[in-house]
Amino acid sequence: MNLFYEDVELGTSHTTPDHRITEADIADFCRLTRDHHPLHTDAEYARDAGFPGIIVHGLYGLSLMEGLKTELHLYDESSIASLGWDKVRFLKPLVAGDVIHVEMDFTAKRESKGRGIVTEAVRLLRGDEVVIDAEHVSLIRKRG
Template sequence: MPMYFEDFEVGQRFVTAGRTVTEADVVNFAGVSGDYNPIHTDAEFAKSTPFGQRIAHGLLVLSMLTGLRQRTGATDGTLIAWLEIRNYRFLKPVLIGDTVHGETEIVEKRETSKPDRGIVVQRVRVLNQRGEVVQEGEFVTMIRRRPREEA
């Protein structure tokens, strides 16, 4: 069920479902983004890196996080705009075959000058199947306020 600005509370937490990063994900993201860096696309080259194998694009994993969050339905029809990504860090590599999920904590909410919307700041983290945080940062979003009932 979609959540309006009023429904979010500072300290509230949400966890997404998991998703396994596949070979197809990496290949398709390389094609869409044009990022054919051999660390992502060349298995022989990747063997010579500190990771020992190909890694997923950091922005692919960030994109997966946005999709996993959307699948919760929390902001279906209430998200107006994504305004900012703050202090986003790529902490650990994500390998093909890793399963990631997202965690969100509401850290701030504030009203705007317009009565139909508010700003929600969320601390987000992506974790792998071992519970390791692989990415983290903050998302700033504009969310609809609950419509006033007609008299």
């Protein structure tokens, strides 16, 4: 699937395949971002803070939302830029072993200088439970 501005229908929903988070994923994100807070590296510290073990960085969860959404191939030939993430809420912690997926809906669209701006409601879910809720705005090409 490859959507251009004209193809986007408000209310349309898309769901990604599942993805399992691993301890190695969390460690890799720590290394890449230089965020080695003990909540993400020390299971005992995380347990003392009330979690079952080390937790996923909120920003890693947000990054996964974009990555999983990209695997849908909605904008392979039409994407110009991400204009930003708004209304981001980290609702529940994620831990290694959690299986997640993304659900997204098109909520708004408008033309801008010969291109299109599309707004998506995006949710990261563990089963039926929303873990991260956000809004994403994309700049995409029009046909022709």
